[in-house]
Amino acid sequence: xxxxxxxxxxxxxxxxxxxxxxxxxxxxxxxxxxxxxxxxxxxxxxxxxxxxxxxxxxxxxxxxxxxxxxxxxxxxxxxxxxxxxxxxxxxxxxxxxxxxxxxxxxxxxxxxxxxxxxxxxxxxxxxxxxxxxxxxxxxxxxxxxxxxxxxxxxxxxxxxxxxxxxxxxxxxxxxxxxxxxxxxxxxxxxxxxxxxxxxxxxxxxxxxxxxxxxxxxxxxxxxxxxxxxxxxxxxxxxxxxxxxxxxxxxxxxxxx
Numbered sequence: 130x131x132x133x134x135x136x137x138x139x140x141x142x143x144x145x146x147x148x149x150x151x152x153x154x155x156x157x158x159x160x161x162x163x164x165x166x167x168x169x170x171x172x173x174x175x176x177x178x179x180x181x182x183x184x185x186x187x188x189x190x191x192x193x194x195x196x197x198x199x200x201x202x203x204x205x206x207x208x209x210x211x212x213x214x215x216x217x218x219x220x221x222x223x224x225x226x227x228x229x230x231x232x233x234x235x236x237x238x239x240x241x242x243x244x245x246x247x248x249x250x251x252x253x254x255x256x257x258x259x260x261x262x263x264x265x266x267x268x269x270x271x272x273x274x275x276x277x278x279x280x281x282x283x284x285x286x287x288x289x290x291x292x293x294x295x296x297x298x299x300x301x302x303x304x305x306x307x308x309x310x311x312x313x314x315x316x317x318x319x320x321x322x323x324x325x326x327x328x329x330x331x332x333x334x335x336x337x338x339x340x341x342x343x344x345x346x347x348x349x350x351x352x353x354x355x356x357x358x359x360x361x362x363x364x365x366x367x368x369x370x371x372x373x374x375x376x377x378x379x380x381x382x383x384x385x
Contacts, residue, residue, distance in 0.1 A: 134159055134166050136173075143173045221247070221296045240296040241356060242343045244307035245314045246335045247293060251285035252318055253331030274383040275375070278327065282319065286312075306356050309364035314338065316371025323374070323381035 134142075134156050141148060142156050160167055221240065256278075293311070297304060314334060321330035346353045354360060375382075 133163065136169070139166065139170050140173050143170055144175060218292060221292050238300045238302040240293070240300045241302040241307055241352070242346055244293045244297065244302070245310040245356075246338045248282075248285050248289045248311060248315050249318050249331045249335050251289060252282055252315065253328050253335075255281040255285060256322075256327040256331075275379040278319065278322070278382050282315065286315070305358050305361070306352070309361050309368065310356060313364040313367035313371065316368050316375065320371045320374035320378070323378040
């Protein structure tokens with residue numbers, strides 16, 4: 130339909146009259162691209178349609194500051210953030226309890242062993258479809274991508290590191306042992322997330338750490354070599370390498 134629809138055709142379409150299939154298709158296709166005919170359609174729409182349209186628009190209108198506040202919160206965290214914080218506190222308290230029950234100090238501190246992967250669990254929660262009802266909407270917005278990934282990761286670290294610092298102070302697990310591994314493991318998770326997805330990468334990283342570090346430490350005792358102060362240069366290199374991989378693959382995070 131190259132010309133505007135006639136007044137009679139628009140009136141019949143608005144009232145729900147039966148139209149030939151070709152005419153119905155033509156008028157609907159024309160209405161999609163013609164603002165003038167849409168305005169003419171609104172003028173002749175039945176009262177019940179007008180009332181329904183007004184109700185829909187009223188529901189879509191912004192309600193002010195609270196909505197904007199929730200939007201800003203969504204940039205940094207998900208609705209699952211507070212329950213995840215409670216879970217994190219429980220994990221740290223459980224590790225402290227295990228340390229208090231250990232009879233032999235030859236066994237590594239539980240806080241020391243779990244500290245590097247606690248933020249990784251938070252990163253997984255921050256990108257879980259099951260925990261974020263607005264997941265599809267958030268990741269499809271123009272602000273999604275690496276910036277959103279980094280914001281939520283920073284929010285996780287800001288929430289987790291103080292709890293780990295307190296737990297480490299109470300058990301004697303100095304940050305010199307676990308801080309760089311913590312940041313290094315997180316950067317590796319983000320780098321791997323650009324390939325297989327953040328949530329899968331977090332689960333894979335945490336599982337690998339549990340098998341290769343926590344398991345042997347519990348069985349053999351002592352501080353694992355990867356958590357010894359002498360391993361700091363290696364962890365610094367891992368941190369830099371992971372950050373570089375994230376930076377150079379930044380476009381991949383727009384497709385999470």
